[in-house]
Amino acid sequence: KELEEELKKREQEIERAREQLRQIIDLIPDPLFVRNLDDEVLLSNEANAELHGMTPEEIESKRERDIESEVENIENFDKYRQREIEVIETGEPMTVEEELRDPDGETHVFKMTRIPFRTTGTDEDAVLGYARDVTDIKEYEKELEETKRTLEKSNEKLDQFAGVVSHD
Numbered sequence: 058k059e060l061e062e063e064l065k066k067r068e069q070e071i072e073r074a075r076e077q078l079r080q081i082i083d084l085i086p087d088p089l090f091v092r093n094l095d096d097e098v099l100l101s102n103e104a105n106a107e108l109h110g111m112t113p114e115e116i117e118s119k120r121e122r123d124i125e126s127e128v129e130n131i132e133n134f135d136k137y138r139q140r141e142i143e144v145i146e147t148g149e150p151m152t153v154e155e156e157l158r159d160p161d162g163e164t165h166v167f168k169m170t171r172i173p174f175r176t177t178g179t180d181e182d183a184v185l186g187y188a189r190d191v192t193d194i195k196e197y198e199k200e201l202e203e204t205k206r207t208l209e210k211s212n213e214k215l216d217q218f219a220g221v222v223s224h225d
Contacts, residue, residue: 099176150171152169164192165190166191171185
């Protein structure tokens, strides 16, 4: 009877720990996921699920090709998948910028980090993915580059004008 009570107590502790983990990952504002070699989503936070127009419960245990109804239309899907496989096979993390569309069709630029991951219990090879939306930063960089070019042209014109004035 004591063993049964101890077992029940441990199961409750495990469930509380599981609930805390879910709360923690759902508080992360950036998309976070774990996928295995079979492309199955083992874990997804709310931000990642929302990016796909789903909830974490709906997205977990599904393959990316099943999640994205028009996956063939997603540019570079196979390249993204190959990056995950490479991270798992090499054991080396990888960070790259990728463009993804949200459910509304709006394109976002993400700085995607993929990290090798071993699942608890099954010791299965997987990849932990973390994406930071850098769309606004990229747009700001473009604006800065345009401003820089405009200033360089203005400086050239001023130099030419100064040369003409100096000559006169």
